[in-house]
Amino acid sequence: MSNVPVGYKQTDVGVIPEDWELKSLRDICWVNQGLQISIQNRLKTSSLNTKLYITIQFLNDGKKAEYIDTYSQSVCCDENDILMTRTGNTGIVISGVNGVFHNNFFKINYDKKQVTKDFFIYYLSLNKTQKLILDKAGTSTIPDLNHNDFYAIPIPLPPTLTEQTAIATALSDVDALLNQLDKLIAKKRDIKQATMQQLLTGKKRLAGFGDGKGYKQTEVGEIPEDWILRAIGDVVSFSGGAQPPRSTFIFTPREGYIRLIQIRDYKSDNYETYIPVQFARKTCTKDEIMIGRYGPPIFQILSGIEGAYNVALIKATPSNALNNKYLY
Incomplete structure (x- = not known):
């Protein structure tokens, strides 16, 4: 049937x-x-x-x-x-x-x-x-x-060309809606960035933290007097990726293979690539922080995928003195 x-x-x-x-x-x-x-x-x-x-x-x-x-x-x-x-x-x-x-x-x-x-x-x-x-x-x-x-x-x-035109018009209407949503998301993203700037620099303290505390001058500007200024290299370790041979690439999941993570994979799953586990020299979990070495834009902060990462990415691992989500 x-x-x-x-x-x-x-x-x-x-x-x-x-x-x-x-x-x-x-x-x-x-x-x-x-x-x-x-x-x-x-x-x-x-x-x-x-x-x-x-x-x-x-x-x-x-x-x-x-x-x-x-x-x-x-x-x-x-x-x-x-x-x-x-x-x-x-x-x-x-x-x-x-x-x-x-x-x-x-x-x-x-x-x-x-x-x-x-x-x-x-x-x-x-x-x-x-x-x-x-x-x-x-x-x-x-x-x-x-x-x-x-x-x-x-x-x-x-x-008919008439049906083709109708299909394209419907898709154009969806594009217009998505464009409006993108503008709304961009506006909310700006609000988030402004809030992050206030909280992560100590310009604004959350309730229950820093009561009665003042500020002190440092080389990065004023910060709360109970905060500590550290060089990022003192509290974060960085590890660059590795590039396996292209001859080992396959494009569907298979037992004994691991996903090869590239910068583009954080935008789309359309181009998934897999390599034999024995070629996975550098790996990351979905919760670990990754940095894009190349652009545009350069220095993208990424996370959310588990696998082996290539040379276009760097893994940033915080020490015990630093919270992973705070670093992100």
Whole structure:
């Protein structure tokens, strides 16, 4: 007996509505790479014939704008185009920019009779699609997605552009709601930070503590007179991580293996990696404090995952004189 609901069909990507069609990206788009320009040939100011040079560094870090004056139309994009990183941080989807794009990008030229821009962007950004992109890009030091691997990615398409637009609109509404929630969370986070600043520096004392006590001047400013000023190295030990061979990596749990913790794992479980227990040189519990060595942002304070941690992380262990939660 089939478990496929009425009105649906089984495909290589799972169950989809029976009037949807499963295609590959090869059927609906074609891509071209951008332009590699040496640093010495990039301009610091714009003029009549220059265009903005779009790089990952500029988009991510707010790097000062650079311009170029020699280019072909094939490497130009405008606000209506879709770009995707093909190497390094592979799979980042970008739109709404105008200029000349770097060689690290694909420009995705899509058939507007088959797929709408917004539906396509949402599908490329889907966690399942992103994982497929990363798998195809490989696990080398610098992942690189080639044209044919990109074209082989499957995409289930609703039969009409109208339905695609409706789906994208619904997802856009969810994005708007999440944006409002993010703003509310950010506001509450600011309140928490202000409270932490007051309590952790002794500017404000909790009821029942420090009654009748004054303050004293130290090299870090005023602190309660009954507090002690110590160097963090006197009360905390630090231990850097270890990097096992990539050849030992697997991506599903297995007996005899332990999770390899990387900075990105504290944001998402989409890219879980496991290594043989015998390669786990540095380990941590979910309650221990971890510090991200690399960014952005650098020096992230992290916790909540148990496993073996890699070289991008440092474990901070307090002495008996310091409470672990207070240190965090």
